Amino acid sequence: MAKVGDELSWKDLEIGSIITEPGNASQNQTGDWRTQRPTYEHSRCIKCGLCAIFCPEGCIEPNQEGFFEANLFYCKGCGICARECWTKAITMVEEEEE
Amino acid sequence: MAKRVGIEVSRSVAIAAKLANVDVVSAYPITPQTHIVEDIAELVANGELEASFIPVESEHSAMSACLGASAVGARTFTATASQGLELMHEVLYVASSMRFPIVMAVANRALSAPISIWGDHSDVMAVRDTGWIQIFAANGQETFDNVLCAFRIAEDRRVLLPVMIHLDGFHLTHVIEPIYIPDADEVAKFLPPLDYPLPLDPDRPVSMGAFGPPYIYPEAKKAQQVNLIDSKEVILQCWREFADVFGRSYDPLECYRCEGAKVLLLAMGSFSETAMSAVDTIREEGGEVGLIKLRLWRPFPFDEIRRAVRDTEVLIVLDRALSFGGPGGPVCSEIRSALYGLDKRPKVVGFVGGLGGRDISRADFREIIKRGMEIARSGSDQEFEMFGVRE
Numbered sequence A: 001m002a003k004v005g006d007e008l009s010w011k012d013l014e015i016g017s018i019i020t021e022p023g024n025a026s027q028n029q030t031g032d033w034r035t036q037r038p039t040y041e042h043s044r045c046i047k048c049g050l051c052a053i054f055c056p057e058g059c060i061e062p063n064q065e066g067f068f069e070a071n072l073f074y075c076k077g078c079g080i081c082a083r084e085c086w087t088k089a090i091t092m093v094e095e096e097e098e
Numbered sequence B: 001m002a003k004r005v006g007i008e009v010s011r012s013v014a015i016a017a018k019l020a021n022v023d024v025v026s027a028y029p030i031t032p033q034t035h036i037v038e039d040i041a042e043l044v045a046n047g048e049l050e051a052s053f054i055p056v057e058s059e060h061s062a063m064s065a066c067l068g069a070s071a072v073g074a075r076t077f078t079a080t081a082s083q084g085l086e087l088m089h090e091v092l093y094v095a096s097s098m099r100f101p102i103v104m105a106v107a108n109r110a111l112s113a114p115i116s117i118w119g120d121h122s123d124v125m126a127v128r129d130t131g132w133i134q135i136f137a138a139n140g141q142e143t144f145d146n147v148l149c150a151f152r153i154a155e156d157r158r159v160l161l162p163v164m165i166h167l168d169g170f171h172l173t174h175v176i177e178p179i180y181i182p183d184a185d186e187v188a189k190f191l192p193p194l195d196y197p198l199p200l201d202p203d204r205p206v207s208m209g210a211f212g213p214p215y216i217y218p219e220a221k222k223a224q225q226v227n228l229i230d231s232k233e234v235i236l237q238c239w240r241e242f243a244d245v246f247g248r249s250y251d252p253l254e255c256y257r258c259e260g261a262k263v264l265l266l267a268m269g270s271f272s273e274t275a276m277s278a279v280d281t282i283r284e285e286g287g288e289v290g291l292i293k294l295r296l297w298r299p300f301p302f303d304e305i306r307r308a309v310r311d312t313e314v315l316i317v318l319d320r321a322l323s324f325g326g327p328g329g330p331v332c333s334e335i336r337s338a339l340y341g342l343d344k345r346p347k348v349v350g351f352v353g354g355l356g357g358r359d360i361s362r363a364d365f366r367e368i369i370k371r372g373m374e375i376a377r378s379g380s381d382q383e384f385e386m387f388g389v390r391e
Helices: A050-054 A080-084 B009-019 B034-045 B059-071 B082-087 B089-097 B122-126 B140-155 B184-190 B217-246 B271-284 B302-308 B330-340 B362-378
Strands: A036-040 A060-062 A068-070 A090-094 B003-008 B024-027 B052-055 B076-080 B103-108 B133-136 B163-168 B176-181 B253-256 B263-267 B289-294 B296-298 B314-319 B347-352
Touching: A036 A068, A050 A060, A050 A068, A050 A080, A080 A090, B003 B009, B009 B034, B009 B103, B009 B140, B009 B163, B009 B176, B024 B034, B024 B059, B034 B052, B034 B076, B052 B059, B059 B076, B059 B082, B059 B089, B076 B082, B082 B089, B082 B122, B089 B217, B103 B122, B103 B140, B133 B140, B133 B217, B140 B163, B140 B176, B140 B184, B140 B217, B184 B217, B217 B296, B253 B271, B253 B302, B263 B271, B263 B362, B271 B289, B271 B362, B289 B302, B302 B330, B314 B330, B314 B362, B330 B347, B347 B362
Parallel strands: B024 B052, B024 B076, B076 B103, B103 B163, B133 B163, B263 B289, B263 B314, B314 B347
Antiparallel strands: A036 A090, A060 A068, B003 B176, B133 B296, B253 B289
């Protein structure tokens, strides 16, 4: 597998930093500037998927049990999912230093 | 066979673009560049040059259109001056960092205000750090030759950078000079067709101008810096091969009557031709004075400058631009930095003159040299002096 992101030296770059590998934006961890993260109360979730429809990042998918959850690698913590959730199954909580 | 013709230098630039068989020209007219693009438009309209001429509503759009053309692998040319160059400013960085081999003639002109259509180097110095290769021409033949060289340098696989050829507004653009114009066959031998390695191509998709987060941006800039520094070898090689084909040779800087000179004058562009004549007169009178014509501005020729002034006591640098509130002229300040680390270095005296088309005559150059030597002798630590300004 080719080197990614912070493994690349200046000598590895294509001319003009041209990207020759399609779709490699998925390697970009957009979740690293999140200040809040969604938490879920599955007993309230009706699996309607409205949160996934509204998510501007497109990073919410059902898990193995069918509950919708955000992929925190990409989730920017905007809170739109929590705002739009009919049943108030999603609560935003502060990210805290570990 | 080359023909020697009397021709306005601007028109010779248009002919150089034609002989280079450019594919796309996008430009907006601005004095004193106008004749260059007018002539190219005419060549295209008459069917003498098979190219797309893209008229646009501003220089920002002109350079943007050049980016697009270059991205698909087209040989791309444009020209501008002064305010037009500044309006292009942000796009210039994109051209160099995306490695597009665009060639641009800049008819050097002062910046407003007060509005001035006349020549100086304020426009160039404001785009000094845009990452373009920059070459100054001192006369018509140098301008013509270096426009041809510019395509060859820019498009070399080891370079792939945009190139500016600077010619002084009016002092070069609007004068008629005898210029050797080669045949199309001769030019074709010197300048192979452009083969851009990663063009926009639906069969081989790439993303250009993508996002550069903090984890990759400095690497991109280092690559660009190394690339520009390394382009010097290719520039030198191009000039050597140009000499083999056309018999005229160029160097990053040219020393004129520097042998045994304790005092050297340094100038860029067309004014160095007048300075040569002043040096001749002083030499005839027994003065030990020489001249350095600085031709390659980016990448800056550090080694050549250091070698050229090794035995010099006083180096007088003429700038045609002012760094307001800074160390004076940009050229002088760079030369001072280049020499600072040397154990033995000349006293560097800076003058700023010839602003907004103010002429510097042969007699003025004699005065500059005389005054420069006085300042050097006095041990003054003044950064620079503005020449010829009425008190």
